[in-house]
Every structure is written in C-alpha cells, then in structure tokens.
Amino acid sequence: MASKEEKKKVFKELEKHAKETFELRKELNSIDDKKESLFNEKNKVSGEIRKLIGTVKSSRAERDRLTKEVRELKEKRAKLSDEIKKKIGEAKKLNSEKDKVRKKQSIKADPYKLKKEIEEMESMIETEAMSFQKEQQLMVKIKEKRKQYDEIKKISGVFDTSHKINDEIDKLKKEADEAHRNIQLKAEKSQKLHEEMIEGSKKIDELKKHEDEWHVKIDEVKKRFNEVNEGLQVKLSEMAKAKTKVDETREDTRYERRSRDDYLLGEKVKAVQEKMRKGEKLTTDDLIVMSSSGIDNPEDDEDFGEEEEKKEAKAEKKEEANKAEEKKEEIKAEKEEKPAAEEGQQKQE
Incomplete structure (x- = not known):
C-alpha cells in the first residue's frame, strides 16, 4: 500500500501535468489564431495579385489586338499610298494629253x-x-454652256477620264488619311495599355515579394505550432499515465477503506454476538450491525434461547479443556527444568 506522502505526490504530479497541458493548449490556440490571421493577410495579397494578373492579361490581349489592327492599317495605308502614286502618275499623263487636245482643238474651257x-x-x-x-x-x-460642253465632249473623253482619276485620287487620299488617323489613335491607345501592363507587372512583382514574406512568417508559425503540438501530445501521454496512477491510488484507498470498514464491522459483529451470548438487550445500532452483516435478529428466532444454551455449554467445555491442557504443559515444563538445574549445580562444584 502506498504511503500518504506517496499518494500526495501522485496527485500533485497529475495536477502539474494538467496545468502544463492547459498552458500548452492555450499557447496552441494562440498560435492557431495567429496563423489564421497571417493566412488572411497573405490571402489579401494573393487576391490583389490575382486581380492584377487578370488586369494585365486583359491589357495584353487588348494591346495585342490594337497592335494587330495598327499593323493591318499600316499595310492598308501603304497599299493606298502605292495606289495614289500610281493614280497620280496616270493623272499626269492625262493632263499632258489634255493640254495637247486643248491646243489642237483650241479648247479653253474645262468640260468638268x-x-x-x-x-x-x-x-x-x-x-x-x-x-x-x-x-x-x-x-x-x-x-450655251451645254452646247459648249457637248462639243468638247465629242472631241475627246480625256477630260472626263482625267477628272475621274482625280476623284479617285481624292478618295484614296481620304482613305489614307483616315487610316493614318486610326493608326495614331490605336497606336496611342496600345502604348497606353502597354505602359499600364508594365506598371501592373511591377506591382505584381512587389506584391509577390510581400506574399513570400507572409509565407515565411506562416511557415515559422506552423513550425512553432507543430513543436507545441508535439509537446502537448507528450504531455497528454504523461498526464494519462499520471491519471492511471491516481486511479490506482484511489482504488487502493477505496480498498483500504473497505478493509477498515469490514474490520470495524467485524468487531461490532463480535460485540453484538457477545451480547447475544450473554442475553443482553440489543440496541438499534446493534440491529443495524446485524442487518449489515447478515445476522438474523434473535428476537425473531423461536430457538434463540435453546441455541444460546448450547453455545454456552460448548464454550464451558472448551474452557475446561483449555485449562486441562495448560496444566499438562506446566507439569511438563517442571520436569524439563529440574535436570537442567542439577547439571548447572554440578558444574559450579
């Protein structure tokens, strides 16, 4: 059986483990809250990065579309320029022919x-x-003018052809100018988008650095969380062992208490039986003891008196036998002591 001090030590050990476990759980919860807070901050940065990446992708797609359109417009403008040059060459030839016709036919007016x-x-x-x-x-x-016009028209169609080509040149120039304006507008917009894209990419790089910093902090907190959690698991194991010891100690204590109670009950039962043997009156407490020990109430037993007489007779016989046995032992002891005394006297002489 464990001593009182040993029992106290067991309970103190459990209390110590419980307190340490509580502190570890408290620290673990605090670390978990911190980790959650760091994750939230990191997620904000990650969200900004995703948003900027989407914007940059959209800007790149729009820029590429505009760049393609500018390239196509430049190709169109180049073709128009070539066509204008060609038409201007034709117009020059027609103007030369027109001058020849005027001189030859003495035409002063322009039919157009x-x-x-x-x-x-x-x-x-x-x-x-x-x-x-x-x-x-x-x-x-x-x-008069219509007559003059009809006469000139009969002479030569070079004037109409010349004016037609000039109209075509004007139309081509307008298309070229429109293409040039569109090129400038789209190129300007494309350049602006390109600059926005570059700026967005720089911001993304900066935010990624911050995101990496949050990752480092989170990893540190995770590491600490795992360390504390491992310590908690060890402490829980130690506390479980300590609790087992406490349970065993409590069981020992209960066993001791039951043994003590059984002993006290046994003593009380003996006292009640002694009263019963002597025929004394039993008290309420005596009856409770009898009920607890399973002894029948003698007042409810018809043969109680007869049984008591038998017990008394048996006890008297046993007492007489014990006295006779004690007498025999005394005689035997006297016989053994006498030779030993004589032998000792002879040695002295």
Whole structure:
C-alpha cells in the first residue's frame, strides 16, 4: 500500500501535468489564431495579385489586338499610298494629253467645270424664287454652256477620264488619311495599355515579394505550432499515465477503506454476538450491525434461547479443556527444568 506522502505526490504530479497541458493548449490556440490571421493577410495579397494578373492579361490581349489592327492599317495605308502614286502618275499623263487636245482643238474651257456650272444653274432654277426674266437669262446660259460642253465632249473623253482619276485620287487620299488617323489613335491607345501592363507587372512583382514574406512568417508559425503540438501530445501521454496512477491510488484507498470498514464491522459483529451470548438487550445500532452483516435478529428466532444454551455449554467445555491442557504443559515444563538445574549445580562444584 502506498504511503500518504506517496499518494500526495501522485496527485500533485497529475495536477502539474494538467496545468502544463492547459498552458500548452492555450499557447496552441494562440498560435492557431495567429496563423489564421497571417493566412488572411497573405490571402489579401494573393487576391490583389490575382486581380492584377487578370488586369494585365486583359491589357495584353487588348494591346495585342490594337497592335494587330495598327499593323493591318499600316499595310492598308501603304497599299493606298502605292495606289495614289500610281493614280497620280496616270493623272499626269492625262493632263499632258489634255493640254495637247486643248491646243489642237483650241479648247479653253474645262468640260468638268462646265458640267458643274450647268448643274449649279439648274439647281438655282429649281430651288430659288426668281423673276421670269432672270430665269430666261439662266436658261439661255445653260443652253450655251451645254452646247459648249457637248462639243468638247465629242472631241475627246480625256477630260472626263482625267477628272475621274482625280476623284479617285481624292478618295484614296481620304482613305489614307483616315487610316493614318486610326493608326495614331490605336497606336496611342496600345502604348497606353502597354505602359499600364508594365506598371501592373511591377506591382505584381512587389506584391509577390510581400506574399513570400507572409509565407515565411506562416511557415515559422506552423513550425512553432507543430513543436507545441508535439509537446502537448507528450504531455497528454504523461498526464494519462499520471491519471492511471491516481486511479490506482484511489482504488487502493477505496480498498483500504473497505478493509477498515469490514474490520470495524467485524468487531461490532463480535460485540453484538457477545451480547447475544450473554442475553443482553440489543440496541438499534446493534440491529443495524446485524442487518449489515447478515445476522438474523434473535428476537425473531423461536430457538434463540435453546441455541444460546448450547453455545454456552460448548464454550464451558472448551474452557475446561483449555485449562486441562495448560496444566499438562506446566507439569511438563517442571520436569524439563529440574535436570537442567542439577547439571548447572554440578558444574559450579
């Protein structure tokens, strides 16, 4: 059986392990909270990185699209320039032919201009309110110019061809100018997107550095978490062993208590039996002892008196036998002591 001091030591050991376990759990929860906080901060940075990457990708796609359009527009402008140069060459040749025709046919007026003047005067008659006299005068002029135009037209179609080519040149120049403006606008927008993309990439690199820093902090906290958790597992194992010892100690204590209670009950039972043997009156406590020990109540037993007499007779016989046995032992001891005394006396002489 363990001593009182040993029992105290067992309980103190369990208390010590429980306290240390509580502190380790508390520290572990604190580390876990810190780890969660770090994860949240890291996730914010990661979210910004993902957002910027999406923006940069979108800018790159738009920039590439604009760059492609600029390239196509430049190709178109180059083709238009070539076409304009070609048409200008044709126009120069026609102008030379036109001058030859004028000199040869003594044509001073330009049929294109005549046609335009005729159209303008006809439009005036249709749209403007004028006197009859003025209208007649315009009609005469239109008739004269139309006659002049028809005569020139019969002589040569070089004038119409020349004006047609000039119109084509003007149209091509307009297309070239429009292409040039679009090139400038799209190139400017493409450049702006490119700069935004570069700036976004720089921010991403900076944020990734911060993200790496958060990763390092998180790894440190994870390492500490694992260390504390391992310590906690060891401590839980030690506490389980200590608890087993405490349970064993408690069981020993309960066993000791039961043994002591059984002994005390046995003594009380003997006292009650002695009262019963002597025929003394039993108290309430005596009856409780009898009930606890399983002894029947003598007052409820019809043969109680007879049984008691038998017990007394048996006890008297046993007592007489014990006295006779003690007498024999005394006689035997006297016989053994006498020779020993005589032998000792002879040695002295």
